[in-house]
Amino acid sequence: MKMMMNDIETPALSAASAHHETLVAPPETPMHLLLRRYFKSRIGTVAAVLLVLLIIVAIAAPLIAPQDPYDLATVSIMEAEHAPGTTSSDNKITYLLGTDGAGRDMLSAILYGLRISLGIGVTSALVALVIGTCIGLISAYFGGKVDALLMRIVDVQLSVPTILVALVLLAVLGQGVDKTLMALVLVQWAIFARNVRGSALVERSKEYIEAAVGQGLPARRIMFRHVLPNCMAPLIVTTTNQMANAITLEATMSFLGIGLPQTKPSLGLLISNGFDYMLSNQYWISVFPGIALVLLVVSVSLVGDQLRIVLNPKLDA
Amino acid sequence: MALLEVKDLVTEFHTEDGVAKALDNVSFTLERGKVLGIVGESGSGKSVTAFSLMNLVDKPGKIAGGEILFNGDNLRLASAKRWSELRGDRIAMVFQDPMMSLNPVMRVGAQLGETVAIHNKLPKAEVERRVFEALKRVGIPAPLERMRAYPHELSGGMRQRVAIANAIINKPDLIIADEPTTALDVTIQAQILYEMKHLARQTGTALIWITHDISVVKDLADDLCVMYAGRIIERGAVADVIRDPQHPYTRGLIDSLPHAENHGKRLYSIPGATPPLLSLPPGCSFAPRCSRAQSTCNATPPVFKLESREHRCFFPLG
Numbered sequence: 001m002k003m004m005m006n007d008i009e010t011p012a013l014s015a016a017s018a019h020h021e022t023l024v025a026p027p028e029t030p031m032h033l034l035l036r037r038y039f040k041s042r043i044g045t046v047a048a049v050l051l052v053l054l055i056i057v058a059i060a061a062p063l064i065a066p067q068d069p070y071d072l073a074t075v076s077i078m079e080a081e082h083a084p085g086t087t088s089s090d091n092k093i094t095y096l097l098g099t100d101g102a103g104r105d106m107l108s109a110i111l112y113g114l115r116i117s118l119g120i121g122v123t124s125a126l127v128a129l130v131i132g133t134c135i136g137l138i139s140a141y142f143g144g145k146v147d148a149l150l151m152r153i154v155d156v157q158l159s160v161p162t163i164l165v166a167l168v169l170l171a172v173l174g175q176g177v178d179k180t181l182m183a184l185v186l187v188q189w190a191i192f193a194r195n196v197r198g199s200a201l202v203e204r205s206k207e208y209i210e211a212a213v214g215q216g217l218p219a220r221r222i223m224f225r226h227v228l229p230n231c232m233a234p235l236i237v238t239t240t241n242q243m244a245n246a247i248t249l250e251a252t253m254s255f256l257g258i259g260l261p262q263t264k265p266s267l268g269l270l271i272s273n274g275f276d277y278m279l280s281n282q283y284w285i286s287v288f289p290g291i292a293l294v295l296l297v298v299s300v301s302l303v304g305d306q307l308r309i310v311l312n313p314k315l316d317a
Numbered sequence: 318m319a320l321l322e323v324k325d326l327v328t329e330f331h332t333e334d335g336v337a338k339a340l341d342n343v344s345f346t347l348e349r350g351k352v353l354g355i356v357g358e359s360g361s362g363k364s365v366t367a368f369s370l371m372n373l374v375d376k377p378g379k380i381a382g383g384e385i386l387f388n389g390d391n392l393r394l395a396s397a398k399r400w401s402e403l404r405g406d407r408i409a410m411v412f413q414d415p416m417m418s419l420n421p422v423m424r425v426g427a428q429l430g431e432t433v434a435i436h437n438k439l440p441k442a443e444v445e446r447r448v449f450e451a452l453k454r455v456g457i458p459a460p461l462e463r464m465r466a467y468p469h470e471l472s473g474g475m476r477q478r479v480a481i482a483n484a485i486i487n488k489p490d491l492i493i494a495d496e497p498t499t500a501l502d503v504t505i506q507a508q509i510l511y512e513m514k515h516l517a518r519q520t521g522t523a524l525i526w527i528t529h530d531i532s533v534v535k536d537l538a539d540d541l542c543v544m545y546a547g548r549i550i551e552r553g554a555v556a557d558v559i560r561d562p563q564h565p566y567t568r569g570l571i572d573s574l575p576h577a578e579n580h581g582k583r584l585y586s587i588p589g590a591t592p593p594l595l596s597l598p599p600g601c602s603f604a605p606r607c608s609r610a611q612s613t614c615n616a617t618p619p620v621f622k623l624e625s626r627e628h629r630c631f632f633p634l635g
């Protein structure tokens with residue numbers, strides 16, 4: 001038997017350098033498979049394209065916006081409340097989406113607002129992801145009293161409505177980008193912690209984790225190099241959904257006037273600012289940022305839903 | 318000094334329905350470079366023995382008594398830090414199911430490399446060279462390619478070879494193999510058995526081979542322990558035990574093996590079933606299934622020793 005093995009081995013080894021790729025390359029990498037499955041869905045594709053567009057537009061806002069809405073030198077109160085499609089009095093720009101009560105170009109304001117909303121949503125979800133993941137992993141790995149204590153804190157955190165926590169926190173701390181971020185992280189970490197703990201418990205009971213302990217690997221390495229990568233699928237879905245939630249929550253708080261300051265107008269703040277003009281028929285000041293917000297949140301959610309379907313291990317067969 | 322000396326090891330599982338004694342005063346010794354086979358039915362305590370030796374018994378189980386002397390060192394007193402130094406370096410384990418014992422999202426080379434790097438401060442190239450050598454030694458063709466493969470790209474036999482490579486990579490003093498060939502088909506099983514024996518001889522590694530199939534260890538092991546309901550009921554050199562079993566249970570196990578001359582006839586089976594650990598009969602736990610049992614068997618049989626052999630039966634055969 002050994003002889004046979006050696007016979008096979010030698011030519012394979014000598015051929016290795018020549019036919020490296022043909023021998024190694026599996027027909028399809030997991031990433032390819034994932035993408036192929038993802039783009040099978042029309043809704044998922046549309047949502048992904050829309051989201052990518054929104055992200056590009058948000059990042060490139062300073063380059064593509066007709067006007068810098070924060071530059072007081074270019075914004076003139078004389079241009080206030082122009083209807084969509086009006087040209088500016090100096091004929092330099094066309095206000096495609098009109099102007100607001102301060103004479104700012106709505107399109108520019110929305111592009112900059114998108115940047116802020118997206119930035120805060122993504123940042124807060126990612127920070128909460130890191131904190132929640134660490135706590136969830138510790139909870140699952142050590143179990144016992146540590147687990148009980150951490151999970152009771154999570155229970156308490158999740159039993160209070162998120163908007164209430166955010167309201168109270170911002171009322172105490174005051175407005176500001178950093179404070180809004182803090183509030184958003186605080187209401188989100190527990191969701192990640194519980195989620196990661198659940199997946200990690202399942203992975204932890206599997207034999208390869210026992211084998212990793214049997215290799216003499218330290219606990220931290222097992223948690224981050226062995227348990228965590230195997231919990232990625234549900235974590236990706238949660239993260240996407242939490243990003244959509246964070247964007248909505250930030251918009252809600254800004255709309256209520258407790259989130260971001262006027263100097264950093266997110267989409268929520270733009271809607272709130274335009275709300276006063278709704279009754280005087282100047283719908284565009286409020287409605288267009290609203291549409292932008294809906295497009296953003298819906299595209300993020302739909303991408304999340306499609307990821308959930310694609311990453312569901314039960315669909316593997 | 319023996320490499321491994323286990324004395325009166327007791328492992329208990331504290332469940333809501335009571336305490337299950339999964340290991341009841343298990344004792345054996347293993348010399349450097351020797352192979353010890355442990356056979357028994359499901360639930361006889363084979364795997365618990367393996368996990369106890371690795372200190373991997375999870376709650377609600379715990380080692381309740383006895384000593385594990387490894388190179389003269391009592392491992393019952395070892396700290397968590399000492400254990401993580403020992404595991405994977407001096408004592409390694411091969412698990413039952415090769416489909417489950419490798420991390421599915423890590424490349425084979427990275428997993429093996431981790432075992433090397435965690436126990437030795439070595440440059441990356443040297444780590445990779447050792448991984449290559451280990452894969453080659455367990456008979457994996459084109460090890461360079463396999464190092465870059467994920468476990469799902471390998472067959473069951475290949476995966477078990479990888480797991481074995483992972484166990485031998487640091488040249489441990491002791492490898493505990495918990496039914497490593499049970500999930501594989503017979504031809505692969507034969508290959509792996511052959512190679513394990515070969516490897517153990519080459520490296521001087523002692524081997525504990527756990528199986529429910531006495532024919533697997535027949536040619537592999539030097540010594541044999543037969544376990545029943547948490548106790549070692551017979552122990553001795555493999556050839557002696559198989560040629561001339563002293564405990565009626567061992568006799569029953571050997572009689573239930575298929576033989577060419579019994580072709581077409583019904584296989585023998587021991588009447589009855591293993592008693593549940595939570596309600597063991599008093600005294601000898603095999604007595605209710607034993608044709609030789611008498612009222613004496615209601616007392617726990619002590620270990621009867623004669624030269625190199627021992628058993629726990631009041632009325633031994635032969």
